[in-house]
Amino acid sequence: MQKVTFRPEEVIFTEGDPGDLCYRVVTGSVEIRLRPFEASAERGQGEVIAKLGPGEIFGEMAIIDPGPRSATAVSTGLTTCQAYTADEVLEILREDPASAIDFVQTLIVKLRRTNRKLARLAAEAARR
Numbered sequence: 001m002q003k004v005t006f007r008p009e010e011v012i013f014t015e016g017d018p019g020d021l022c023y024r025v026v027t028g029s030v031e032i033r034l035r036p037f038e039a040s041a042e043r044g045q046g047e048v049i050a051k052l053g054p055g056e057i058f059g060e061m062a063i064i065d066p067g068p069r070s071a072t073a074v075s076t077g078l079t080t081c082q083a084y085t086a087d088e089v090l091e092i093l094r095e096d097p098a099s100a101i102d103f104v105q106t107l108i109v110k111l112r113r114t115n116r117k118l119a120r121l122a123a124e125a126a127r128r
Helices: 086-095 097-127
Strands: 002-006 011-013 021-027 030-034 047-052 072-075 079-085
Touching (some): 086 097
Antiparallel strands (some): 030 047
């Protein structure tokens, strides 16, 4: 585990990149963005789908599933994060049940948020 500091508007990782770390925000904030469909879009630009602050985890999908990043993470101000490798996360989950529960709760909250957004989008599409 290592502490990493990002400057304002610094891209932490980009959608499509291989994922090798997950992060917990210590100070500052991070936006999770989806890349616009235009191929010429600038790195780090896109629709903001989540804003995260201290204590929140992001990039965890890369620890569970070695596929490419599903979104882009960008610091919105001077931001410090703890960065964890997959091995470090697995060790924490094995040795610290409270951290394991926190990690799972984070995943559940994100899944609920996504389900609500999908339901809202489906309802809007049905009204059209």
